[in-house]
Amino acid sequence: MSLTDAKIRTLKPSDKPFKVSDSHGLYLLVKPGGSRHWYLKYRISGKESRIALGTYPAISLSDARQQREGIRKMLALNINPVQQRGC
Numbered sequence: 549m550s551l552t553d554a555k556i557r558t559l560k561p562s563d564k565p566f567k568v569s570d571s572h573g574l575y576l577l578v579k580p581g582g583s584r585h586w587y588l589k590y591r592i593s594g595k596e597s598r599i600a601l602g603t604y605p606a607i608s609l610s611d612a613r614q615q616r617e618g619i620r621k622m623l624a625l626n627i628n629p630v631q632q633r634g635c
Contacts, residue, residue, distance in 0.1 A: 551576065553609055556584070574616045576604060586612040588619055592628050599629055 551570040559568060561582045569575045573589040586601035601607055601615045619629045 551609060556604060556609060559584070570609070570613070572616060572620065574601075574612060586615075588616050590619065590623055590629070592623060592626070597628075597630065599633075 551568060556568075556576060559576075559578050561578055561580050563580060565577055565579045567575045567577055575587055575589065577585045577587055579585070584604040586604060586607050587598045588601055589596065589598045591597070599619065601612050604612075607615075622629050622632060
């Protein structure tokens with residue numbers, strides 16, 4: 549099930565970090581201190597990787613989804629988004 553802004557705002561931190569998935573590899577990591585970080589999990593050349601997209605609410609749900617789509621386009625062209633960011 550996809551995330552909503554309302555659901556994100558109601559998430560409470562716990563003793564351990566936990567992930568809340570959106571779709572197509574996008575997830576929000578909620579840390580014990582209450583911070584929330586967007587990540588995208590992806591595969592390239594058969595290896596799983598992840599890339600940080602930013603913190604919530606500085607990066608909104610719609611912004612994170614837009615970044616995800618841009619990264620998916622790079623992956624379709626066999627471009628590693630982590631290496632692309634370094635350039």
